[in-house]
Amino acid sequence: MTQAKYLEVAKIITDRIDNGTYKTRQPLPDQETLAKELGVSRLTVKKALDGLERQGRVYKQSGLGTFVSSDIPIKDKKDSPANVFSGLKNQLKSDNVRSKVLSFSVEFPDEQMQKNLELKKTEPVYNIVRLRIVDDQPLIIEHTYMPVKLVPDLDEDILHDSIYNYLHHKLKLKFGHAYRKIRAAKSNHYDQKYLNAAQDDPMLELEQIVWLSNGQPIEYSESRNRYDQRTYTILENNRF
Structure with a gap:
């Protein structure tokens, strides 16, 4: 194991x-x-x-x-459960997931990020933009903010691999719950440059905040993919 x-x-x-x-x-x-x-x-x-x-x-x-369970007949390989936050590698159960770091810096949070991550204005955050590549094809652009105090020693080696594996296995942090909002958006410069999106292509944008099991927010992120590259699904489990 x-x-x-x-x-x-x-x-x-x-x-x-x-x-x-x-x-x-x-x-x-x-x-x-x-x-x-x-x-x-x-x-x-x-x-x-x-x-x-x-x-x-x-x-x-x-x-x-x-x-x-019975098989879900409409399930597609592009489907991603909307209520799972185990990281892209674990979701896809694939080793053929790569990350290209487009931007990585440490900065002080603006007012919105202070609110999202419950930080003081003097507490720095990582500002990370990554392109996620699956089977040698660009799939997702992720823009992530994390508090430096909760995620020490984050570097580009980790960003090229799996941030979530670093959080769970190296830092022994456990996720508690997450807030997610999924919406449609117009393609922007990043989408057109890195995801091969046309100027009039719609994009799917996933905005989320993830909290640790002790209630501390550890991540605010927005991820974007082309409308024809990934879908989000919800399976209801109603027990009576």
């Missing part, structure tokens, strides 16, 4: 669903059985199953356990 044990467990369960070991609408082994088999804690198994439920791969029935 790697440091992100719950992701390893989620992949094992996903592979078993895909190869038919776990059948549609049939129950999975209980958490204790899976934990013992895979050599992890029950909490790790629960976290993996919670993530798979958000993705729509499994569903839970109170008192009965966790079951394999």
